Amino acid sequence: MSDSDVDSIFHALADTTRRDIVTRVMAREQSVSDLAGAYAMSFAAVQKHVAVLERAMLITKDRRGREQIVHGDLNTLRKAARLLEAYEEIWRTRADRMDDILTED
Amino acid sequence: MSDSDVDSIFHALADTTRRDIVTRVMAREQSVSDLAGAYAMSFAAVQKHVAVLERAMLITKDRRGREQIVHGDLNTLRKAARLLEAYEEIWRTRADRMDDILTED
């Protein structure tokens, strides 16, 4: 996973509408227009949000007839979650070293 | 935690330099100019990145003499991590319901 992949994942999550889309499609797959119907903005705007999430690989699309069905991608979400946990781990490790230092006198 | 708080946290994390700053300050607290020295960009640019992280509450600053010492804020990181885990939970719950549906015939 390159830096720019991670950039795009967090960027995709840095918007309330997009996080809400993720919530919806994790709960149940649905078409782009189902999603568009849920927000007070143009279809094109929602479609752009979907495209951002798709580029970030947080969702995938699957054509069904004339509809495009949007699914959540659990794998990418897990990667993002693990990344944040890695920062906690860095902190924990440093804390341990701090502890070493404090107890070494 | 408001939506815009979450927006600012993920936005702050959506940049390689800023994630690197988080890594550094989680490992060891350091001054703004220590950080600035580590990147091939102006002091002002690094200072802006630090300001973005500070607004997102991912770091805090603490004046020590003429230096400004930057610390990582584990708490905010944990909140972000838990948020991502919540999406996984939504997915898991839906999966369970799927399972219910598949076994109910």
Added chain:
DNA sequence: GTAACGTACAACCAAATGGTTGTACAAAAT
């Protein structure tokens, strides 16, 4: 007291973002 250091902030710039409307086209329904 003066010089150097660490920081903050304003002004500026190019590029990206998040929204809009309009057009185009394939699939489905009539």
Added chain:
DNA sequence: ATTTTGTACAACCATTTGGTTGTACGTTAC
């Protein structure tokens, strides 16, 4: 066959972003 539906995409716009340089100011060192 025609209309409606679902989607994609371009063009446009205002705002934000991520960088720059320059200025200012308090703190430390000489």
